[in-house]
Amino acid sequence: MSVVTAAADRSICSPLPVLGKDVTVPLVTGGEVTYAALDYAASAPALQRVWDDVAAYAPYYGSVHRGAGYLSQLSTDLFENSRNAVAEFLGCRAGDQVIFTRSTTDSLNLLAAAVPADCQVFVYETEHHASLLPWRDARVTYLNAPRTPAQAVETLERALAGRDPYGPALVCVTGASNVTGELWPVKELAAAAHAHGARIVLDAAQLAPHHPVDIDELDVDWVAFSGHKLYAPFGSGVLAGRSDWLQDAEPYLAGGGASRKVARRTDGGVDVEWHSTAARHEAGSPNVIGVYSIASACKALTEAGFDRLVAREQQLVTRVRAGLAEVPQVKVLSLFGDDAPRVGVISFVVEGWNSSHFAAALSAEYGIGVRDGLFCAHPLVRTLLGSDPQDPGECGAPEAEPGERSLNAIRVSFGAGTPDEHIERFVRAVKELVSEGAQWKYRTEDGRCVPDRGTAQV
Numbered sequence: 001m002s003v004v005t006a007a008a009d010r011s012i013c014s015p016l017p018v019l020g021k022d023v024t025v026p027l028v029t030g031g032e033v034t035y036a037a038l039d040y041a042a043s044a045p046a047l048q049r050v051w052d053d054v055a056a057y058a059p060y061y062g063s064v065h066r067g068a069g070y071l072s073q074l075s076t077d078l079f080e081n082s083r084n085a086v087a088e089f090l091g092c093r094a095g096d097q098v099i100f101t102r103s104t105t106d107s108l109n110l111l112a113a114a115v116p117a118d119c120q121v122f123v124y125e126t127e128h129h130a131s132l133l134p135w136r137d138a139r140v141t142y143l144n145a146p147r148t149p150a151q152a153v154e155t156l157e158r159a160l161a162g163r164d165p166y167g168p169a170l171v172c173v174t175g176a177s178n179v180t181g182e183l184w185p186v187k188e189l190a191a192a193a194h195a196h197g198a199r200i201v202l203d204a205a206q207l208a209p210h211h212p213v214d215i216d217e218l219d220v221d222w223v224a225f226s227g228h229k230l231y232a233p234f235g236s237g238v239l240a241g242r243s244d245w246l247q248d249a250e251p252y253l254a255g256g257g258a259s260r261k262v263a264r265r266t267d268g269g270v271d272v273e274w275h276s277t278a279a280r281h282e283a284g285s286p287n288v289i290g291v292y293s294i295a296s297a298c299k300a301l302t303e304a305g306f307d308r309l310v311a312r313e314q315q316l317v318t319r320v321r322a323g324l325a326e327v328p329q330v331k332v333l334s335l336f337g338d339d340a341p342r343v344g345v346i347s348f349v350v351e352g353w354n355s356s357h358f359a360a361a362l363s364a365e366y367g368i369g370v371r372d373g374l375f376c377a378h379p380l381v382r383t384l385l386g387s388d389p390q391d392p393g394e395c396g397a398p399e400a401e402p403g404e405r406s407l408n409a410i411r412v413s414f415g416a417g418t419p420d421e422h423i424e425r426f427v428r429a430v431k432e433l434v435s436e437g438a439q440w441k442y443r444t445e446d447g448r449c450v451p452d453r454g455t456a457q458v
Contacts, residue, residue, distance in 0.1 A: 013308040017048035018417030033367035036422035041413035047231040053296040082295035089298035091214035104205040105130040107224035107239035114249035125379040131203040149185040160196035169198035175207030181345030210343035236290025258283035323427030333384040355408040356449035366429040
């Protein structure tokens with residue numbers, strides 16, 4: 001091995017250990033196979049390191065912030081130290097707040113509830129529904145899907161130039177598409193927003209698990225992401241960034257923890273003094289285990305070396321794209337073109353196949369878990385498929401029968417825990433299904449395509 005090759009190999013790490021890596025699943029054709037989890041964009045498997053950290057803490061479980069006992073004090077320290085760990089992971093600035101939520105969706109709804117009443121919000125039609133839909137009490141301008149990163153910036157600049165220059169404004173943009181995996185020009189969009197007096201929030205749900213996110217470097221005002229995409233268990237999320245709008249807003253939830261002082265008035269009413277810290281929007285008993293798991297995942301990714309993780313993932317992206325390119329019937333969906341940088345999220349359609357049928361065959365005959373549908377990004381997928389916005393079809397419930405064209409797509413996604421074998425099996429399975437067809441008959445049941453257990457093999 002040459003010195004150059006050896007150096008290159010050292011720059012790329014092995015897959016990180018994740019839960020479920022040895023789980024086997026039955027095949028409809030007989031036998032079992034190790035499950036290939038290739039649906040990271042929906043929920044990534046938890047890192048073994050995260051699970052071990054949570055298990056080590058579990059015996060010391062206690063209430064936080066107001067408990068006098070030792071376990072309560074220990075849990076409080078763990079909770080607040082987790083906040084510090086997330087702030088460090090995100091490169092938060094002095095004065096930024098880290099608020100713990102349930103998910104990216106919850107984080108963006110929290111911010112939507114905190115925007116000033118006369119705020120104008122600018123959001124691309126390409127967004128996931130978590131960032132497309134929360135702005136119900138604001139004046140919203142939906143921007144058309146750009147076809148290049150430069151066009152994304154130009155579209156935003158034109159929209160901002162025509163806005164009310166005296167009111168507050170907010171731009172919402174994804175960091176990496178949950179459909180195409182393509183990276184968006186976040187730093188340039190932030191510069192454009194700030195040049196026009198607007199703020200910007202970054203939906204980093206798909207970016208943070210695959211690529212370093214630095215609030216200060218990107219110069220964004222807020223970042224939102226979910227624990228369950230960052231190799232942590234379900235049920236926790238983060239909104240981090242500027243504190244002023246959040247401090248001025250009414251608490252997202254009213255209750256204990258958000259209130260600093262509550263007193264009865266002489267007229268029988270109640271006066272409340274709310275916290276001005278992150279606690280203002282964290283009412284109720286917090287998800288301490290979820291918060292700790294996010295912090296553990298942040299530390300694990302940092303210690304593994306994000307540059308090395310990114311390098312290995314790019315190898316996997318190249319192998320998947322090269323394999324799909326060898327199948328003429330496969331069309332990979334893209335906004336920005338083949339040369340656009342992207343994370344391990346790839347969506348495609350197969351000529352002559354219902355997407356749900358294809359995904360079902362991958363699962364039942366190869367033990368590969370992918371996703372099919374519109375990926376909670378209906379306007380974007382319909383734009384990429386060239387279908388009318390009013391055409392039928394909805395996320396996870398295709399109306400076409402097996403073998404018929406559907407208005408949905410197939411998404412394969414992977415990350416730090418994906419073994420090489422899973423990628424190789426996926427590429428081989430796509431080629432075999434296209435060239436030889438499915439080995440089993442399938443039917444639609446409750447909106448899903450499933451193997452028809454009552455019939456023989458094809």
